[in-house]
Amino acid sequence: MTPAARCSAAIEVLTDIAERRRPAADALKDWGLAHRFAGSGDRAGIASLVYDALRRRASAAWIMGADAPRAVLIGSLRLQQGLASASVASLFSGERFAPEPLSDDERARLDAGTLEGAPPEVAGDVPAFALPELTAALGDDLIPELKALARRAPLDVRVNTLRGSRDDLMPALAAFGAVPTPHAPQGLRIPIGADGRGPALHVEAEFLDGWYEIQDEGSQLAALLADPRPAETIVDLCAGGGGKTLAMAAQTRNGARLIATDGDPRRLAPIHERLRRSGAVAEVRTPRGGKARADVLEDLDGSVDRVLVDAPCTGSGTWRRNPDAKWRLRPGSLALRTAEQTQVLDRAARLVRPGGRIVYVTCSLLPAENDAAVSGLLSRWRGRFEAVPAETVLAAGPATLPDAVRLTAHGIQMSPLRTGTDGFYVAVIARRG
Known part of the structure; x- marks a missing residue:
């Protein structure tokens, strides 16, 4: 496929995403199945165009004066790839498999379009309803951080x-x-x-x-800051595919008793092969389906040294990897996630022994999912838990990290601008003896 034909295909995929409100990965997969002549290089090139357009959807629409998939793709070629109007016009020629030629208005906007005067949610390419939370987290670095969040991830x-x-x-x-x-x-x-x-x-x-x-460097650092130790009993309560379980096994040289589980048994599926391949040792406890399913951790209540809670969240810290997720997020999604975080933190609180610790991690930049969640636990379990000072938590990590992270009321915030990682939050909560 020619570069121009890839642009046409990207517009098709973006239209499918917009009309059906579906994940970009699903739309791209379906396009590939329907166009089997496209090779792996073509599919990857189309995916890059689509994800770049989604990264810059709001700002591209602003400079083009329209939010149709074609306009967003054109604007993203200018903003994300730095193409001049003549270069874009060569792709939009109307020739064989190429998109229709640029209109006079599209050329003019490409030549003169600017983000000067754009509101922060447009300049930063984020949903407007999330802006107050992001402003609270990022302060004066709001726009630079959001621009970093719109770049491609390493x-x-x-x-x-x-x-x-x-x-x-x-x-x-x-x-x-x-x-x-x-x-x-x-x-x-x-x-x-x-x-x-x-x-x-x-x-x-x-x-x-x-x-x-x-594994993103931020995820690696979160596992380091969890500070797992040999001879401890450690539960990875939201283990998913097991990335942090494997990291903790390596950190302890398989010297800890590691138990991995997840509320969604489907997310645990990859962990078995990853454990086998890596040589990591961990016990996987998979919950059964159905309303009357048993608690697979009940026998551990009050005895666990360390509980890692890699909590379900909006994933706002990973928007540079999953840019479509930010546009599918709705105000009600945050309330749903914070309710899930309350539930999983309370489960961790029942597991941990006196003197033990909960390590609370999210891949979010939103304070409602981070400090507020920790504050909620401290309030609900008043007098039984306390937040561990950030300086103590950071001592488990590399010497370069304290100068790179933001310190929050209860934890540590990593971000694309400051640490060059996804937006991870880490807080450690100790149960009083």
Whole structure:
């Protein structure tokens, strides 16, 4: 497919997303199934165009004066890829498989369009209803942070120290341009291409042999700050696919009793193969379906040393990876997530022993899901828990981290601008003896 034909395809996919209000990944998959002539490179190129357009949907619509998929794609080519109007016009020629030629108005807007005077939610490409929460979290850095959140995310991996060291793995990934991550001691960052694609690391022999996992540096740092220790009983309460479970197993050299579970058994499906591949040791407790399902952790109540709560959240900190998610988010979604966070934190509180700790993690930038959730736990369990000072929590991480993060009322906030990671929040809550 020509670059122009890819633009036509991207407009089709963006139209499907807008009309059916569905995840971009689903729309892209369906387009690929319906157009089997498109090779993997074409599909990846179309996906990059679609995700870039979604990253800059509001600002692209602003400069183009329209929010139709065609206008958003045109505006994103200017804002995200820096193409001049002549370059965009060469793609929108109306020739074989190319989109219709640019109108005089579209050319004029490409030449003169600016974000000067745009409201913050437009300049930052976020839903307007989320702006007060984001402003509270980011303060004077609001616009620079939101712009960083609209950029493409890097490709990070975590070296599995159960297999070997970062220095041991570096030669194997040298051909991909791997360099150490800025903060995480076992992280490597792989450059992505101009089209936003990274190499297919999941098919490399070292990945298949368990030498590394693909994991954002912020997630790696959250696992480090959890400070798991050998001989402890540790529950990963919202383990999902097991990324942090594997990280904690490596940190403790398989010396802790690790139990991984999740309220949604489907999310646990990948963990078994990942454990096998990595050599990590953990017990997986999968809840059964149905209204009368048993509590798979009931026997551990009051005895757990450390509970990791990687809580369900809006995912606002990952919008650079999942830009369509921010436009599918609705005001009611936040209330739903905070209710789920209350439930899972209270479950963690029942699990932890006197003197034990809850490590509360979200991939969110919204204070309602972060400090407010911790405040809620402290209020509901008045006198039985206390927040651990951020300085104490940071001592478990790399020396570079304290100068990069924001300190909040109860925890630590990472962000794309400050730490170069997804927007992770970490707080540690201790149960009084």
